[in-house]
Every structure is written in C-alpha cells, then in structure tokens.
Amino acid sequence: MMNDKDIHGQKEQKCLDYVRERFKAHKDIELFGITIEDYEELENILKNAKALPHSSNFPDFLFDNGYIEHFQITASKVTRKGAKQQNEYAQYRKKTDAEVEAFEKEVTNNPHYAGEYQKISTFKYPEHNYHYLSRSLHSCWEHHIQSLNAYSGEKDVGVFMIDFPEHDIEMYEEVYKGLEPKTRFDGLREPQRFHDYRLSRDKIMLDYLYGFKEQIKYVIYICTEKIEIIRLDRIPEMKKLLPWPFAIVGMLGTTQFESVYSVFVSECKRKIEKNNE
Secondary structure, eight states, X not given: OOOHHHHHHHHHHHHHHHHXXXXXXXXXXXXXXXXXXXXXXXXXXXXXXXXXXXXXXXXXXXXXXXXXXXXXXXXXXXETTEEHHHHHHHHHHHHHHHHHHHHHHHHHHOTTOOEEEEEEEEEEOOOBOHHHHHHHHHHHHHHHHHXXXXXXXXXXXXXXXXXXXXXXXXXXXXXXXXXXXXXXXXTTOOOOEESSOOGGGOHHHHHHHXXXXXXXXXXXXXXXXXXXXXXXXXXXXXXXXXXXXXXXEEOTTOEEEEEEEEEEOOHHHHHHHHHTO
C-alpha cells in the first residue's frame, strides 16, 4: 500500500516526465531568455536529473551541479486543510468513482441483469482569482527558498519547477489602456489573450522572481496549455517586450459535467440473439 510520501514522489516524477517528453518533442514549450548554450544545459538537466530516495526531502531531483525542486500552486482559496478546489474535487472524484464502481460490481455479480445505466455528475469549481494565485505562489516560493537556504548540497544551478494545473484564470493584454474611449484602431495591434495563467506575461510576478536570480537560474512553469522556461537573470530583457500590462481575472461559476452511459444485455438475451444469427 502506498503512503503519502510515495504519492508525493509520484506526482513530482510525473511532472518531470511530462516536461521531458514535451522538451524532447519540441512541443508546447516556450523559452524566455534562453540561449543555445542554455538550451543544451536544460537538455542535460532534464535527461540526467534523478529523484531522491526520500521524496519529502529537499530537493526533489538532483543532477551533477544542481537540483530541481517542484511545487504546485493554486488560484483557489487555501485553508489549513489545503487548497479548496483540490480538496473538494478529491471528494467529488471519490464519490463519483465509487458510484460507478458499485454499479459495475452489481452487473458482474448478476449476469442476468439487463438494462441501461446513465450517470451525469457535475462539479462546480470554487472561486478562483489572482489574489489567491499570487498568495499561493509567494507562499510556496518562500517556503522552498527557506529549504534551499538550509540545503548544503550542490546548488550551482537551481531550478524551480512550478505546476499550475488549473484553468480558471484568464489574461487579457490591455493594449488600449489610456487611449480615447470608443475609438477604433483597426488592425494596428491585436491584444494577446490566454485562457490560463501565463507567468511570462505577469510583470509584477516576474519582478518578484528576479529578486532571486542569484539563487535560481531557471523556472520551469507548467500550466494547462504550455510549458514556459524562464531564465531569471534575463527577466529585464523579457520585460522590454511587454509594453502593456495584462488584466488577470478568475472565471466564476465554472462547472464540469461528466456523463457515463452504458447498455447491459442479460446472458439469457445474449444466448437467444446468438442462436438466432
């Protein structure tokens, strides 16, 4: 039986494997401040990083001259019991899976059962907003920096791998901010819009991360649509390409619908149909 530490270690390994796969395939990867030499270094880091035997220790992965530390952030409210969305979704998932499993057992134990089964379940996501997201990122970052400061191993190259698996934050580039209201400027500049949170466009958060450039060389940020790799000491160059701010908002009232539909035919009916063929 797996314990919490085993599950914790699997989550980090799964995230690293996902980044490795995408990086190798040149798929869904966006690089910021990365040179050819940096790319080759990242390639070696991802290839050679090995998990520590005790997953609760810092860091999660080691390579020759550095480490990778993983953590997950949320845009939902966090209490002493953890992130509200993750806790509520875990309860929903447990209840829904148990209901489907119970029905499958009923059919297995009753070979003469015939009928239809349909289950439609819904999960309404709790409120998400940038305030919760910013607080989560700051809190997790500072916690892991404290662990880094206490770490006595090799740390020439530090990598923080930030996982944001939620899709309830949107970003919209405010290219028309400060211009004459209700005035058209057709085709001059279309604003960027993202249906998830992009760390690379958040100048406030980039400024915060830049303050740790002496300790952390790369941030690998995983969201629902892309993987962003940022070299922290080159953030000032990035910001030159971000002349406008982004509005960052949470999507309210997002609901997940899930449907399971099956038709079961009794053994007697199967035999009759087979004999009539």
